[in-house]
Amino acid sequence: MSVDLSVDIAGLHLRNPFIAASGCFGYGVEYADLVDLSTLGGVAVKGLFLDAREGHPPTRIVETPSGMLNAIGLQGIGVRRFVAEKLPLLRAHGAVVIVNICGSTIDEYAEVARILDDADGVGALEVNISCPNIKKGGMMFGCSLQGTRDVVAAVRRVTRRPVIPKLTPNVTDVASFAAAARDAGADAVSLVNTFLAMAIDVETRRPKLSNVVGGLSGPAIRPIAVRMVHECRQAVDLPIIGMGGIMTTGDALEFIIAGATAVQVGTANFVDPFIWNKLVTGLTDYLQRHGLATVSDLVGTLDITDRDTVWTSS
Amino acid sequence: MPLDVDAVVVSNTHLSNDYNVLVLAAPAVASQVQPGQFVMVKPGVGDDPLLRRPFSVFEVLRDDARVTGLSLLNKRVGVTTRMLFALTPGDRVRCLGPLGRPFSVTEPPERAWMVAGGVGLAPFATLAAALRERNVKTTLFYGGRSATDLFHLDEFRQRGVSLTLATDDGSRGVQGNVTVPLARAFCDADRATPTRVYACGPTAMMRAVTELAATHGRAIEVSLEQVMGCGLGGCYSCVIPVQRDGGPARLVRSCLAGPVFDGGTVVWEQLG
Numbered sequence: 001m002s003v004d005l006s007v008d009i010a011g012l013h014l015r016n017p018f019i020a021a022s023g024c025f026g027y028g029v030e031y032a033d034l035v036d037l038s039t040l041g042g043v044a045v046k047g048l049f050l051d052a053r054e055g056h057p058p059t060r061i062v063e064t065p066s067g068m069l070n071a072i073g074l075q076g077i078g079v080r081r082f083v084a085e086k087l088p089l090l091r092a093h094g095a096v097v098i099v100n101i102c103g104s105t106i107d108e109y110a111e112v113a114r115i116l117d118d119a120d121g122v123g124a125l126e127v128n129i130s131c132p133n134i135k136k137g138g139m140m141f142g143c144s145l146q147g148t149r150d151v152v153a154a155v156r157r158v159t160r161r162p163v164i165p166k167l168t169p170n171v172t173d174v175a176s177f178a179a180a181a182r183d184a185g186a187d188a189v190s191l192v193n194t195f196l197a198m199a200i201d202v203e204t205r206r207p208k209l210s211n212v213v214g215g216l217s218g219p220a221i222r223p224i225a226v227r228m229v230h231e232c233r234q235a236v237d238l239p240i241i242g243m244g245g246i247m248t249t250g251d252a253l254e255f256i257i258a259g260a261t262a263v264q265v266g267t268a269n270f271v272d273p274f275i276w277n278k279l280v281t282g283l284t285d286y287l288q289r290h291g292l293a294t295v296s297d298l299v300g301t302l303d304i305t306d307r308d309t310v311w312t313s314s
Numbered sequence: 315m316p317l318d319v320d321a322v323v324v325s326n327t328h329l330s331n332d333y334n335v336l337v338l339a340a341p342a343v344a345s346q347v348q349p350g351q352f353v354m355v356k357p358g359v360g361d362d363p364l365l366r367r368p369f370s371v372f373e374v375l376r377d378d379a380r381v382t383g384l385s386l387l388n389k390r391v392g393v394t395t396r397m398l399f400a401l402t403p404g405d406r407v408r409c410l411g412p413l414g415r416p417f418s419v420t421e422p423p424e425r426a427w428m429v430a431g432g433v434g435l436a437p438f439a440t441l442a443a444a445l446r447e448r449n450v451k452t453t454l455f456y457g458g459r460s461a462t463d464l465f466h467l468d469e470f471r472q473r474g475v476s477l478t479l480a481t482d483d484g485s486r487g488v489q490g491n492v493t494v495p496l497a498r499a500f501c502d503a504d505r506a507t508p509t510r511v512y513a514c515g516p517t518a519m520m521r522a523v524t525e526l527a528a529t530h531g532r533a534i535e536v537s538l539e540q541v542m543g544c545g546l547g548g549c550y551s552c553v554i555p556v557q558r559d560g561g562p563a564r565l566v567r568s569c570l571a572g573p574v575f576d577g578g579t580v581v582w583e584q585l586g
Contacts, residue, residue: 023549023550024544024548024549025548026546026547026548026549026550030546030547030548030570031546031547031548033315034315034316034546046550054564054565055550055553055565057555057565057584058540058541058551058552058553058554058565058585059541060541060550060551060552060553061541061543061549061551062541063363063364063365065362066361066362066364067364068364068365068543070543070549070551072549072550072551075550075553075565218361218364219361219364247361267364269544269548270365270366270543270544270548270549271356271364271365271366272318272408273318273410273544273546273548274318
């Protein structure tokens, strides 16, 4: 039985639901020699501000049990250089490009979005209101319902592209943030970004990261991320891109069954840059085994009949 | 073109209580290796430890002309290195590579000084072989804690490499850091003989070697080690502060721009 892996999310057609996660795949072009970028569902490029940024000094990552902390600090080339130098290459490789946009101010988000609206080859904008590693912007907006609404509305006003706010898990009730994003005009939401965390070298009594704190990713966070996708799905009628520690097809399936139309894979790409084919093969096998013709037949099909559920969400 | 192979452990030779040489059957990776390049390895298949670790390729192994695999010089310090120390033949190791910018292999009349500290010996076996092919006069300055921490001396001698040794406890060679005999050699050297210096070891050592080379007007390449997530340019964790052409210091990814850098471009005071 042939199966159709393609999904549509926020008006974006993806060949399959597997998207390279922002911050974990450079600008995509770094991987073009290793991986056929057109075989990925999409490529979410590293977060872009208006101008270039140096990011934090090393040490920028530290491994933790089944996970890693990062505090890169959004080093980047700025949106104009991205449009001039990277976007044409991504287009030439046939990648579906999701541009992760950042700002220290609401105006900066809007200006980055406006520049990208004029550029060819931008599939969607992922609005980064969830980076835990920068002093101004990022999670500062994403931890406030009003900040979330303000950024999303400002981006919505200046772009025709799908607007996909990327939500932080560092809040009590993530579903209320998904609802705020929807009310401000978002086409979908992606979740979760990393969990604010830290690690200490007990011999020196120094933090292991130069930035003191960083974001936790990897399999360690996956069950919490799945729960948050589930909560958003139950509370808000908005397409979801799920992520958080996906290492295998089975992990991705958890997110899809919980309600994600597509998923992003980040940390796993560091361990295995050739993971994409394995995910596609695994998903194909699963759909065939379960007699499903399309991925959307599976999205949000969690069966919780006869289960008492205790809600933390609104 | 980097490849990812599930390499079988051919042998694991313990050189001391801390050091071992692990031979991996990875001919497709090994046959592409240039001196100074690295591989990203992961023993075991689980999620803990999660990430791969970067290792310089120690040796490219041949059976007659045919490349059969590569070896890693490992020092047990952390979780992954302890696992690599404990492997036995038949075990498997994920091995992705070769990666990174290699050393520039010089040619006569320039001579080569390789300066190694501890496990920083790793990139110099392949470099010595490449230098020998070009008939470059080569010296290895090699320092360790004690005589029992100095390895493969005969192999380097057989490749025509002159050895100058140093140990912290004075049990072999000069007592003190490897920079002690190196500084002496710089002073004694004929200034007219062009010399290229290659260094790998602790950051403080490479910085001192770079300063010596600058003082004496010699070219220097260093192989830097930085905490690395992916080895492919995806994560931006392995950055090194580099200054070129009088411009401002920039953080560049050592997996792509390195691990080998012109020592004179590294902003050492910003490097932990």
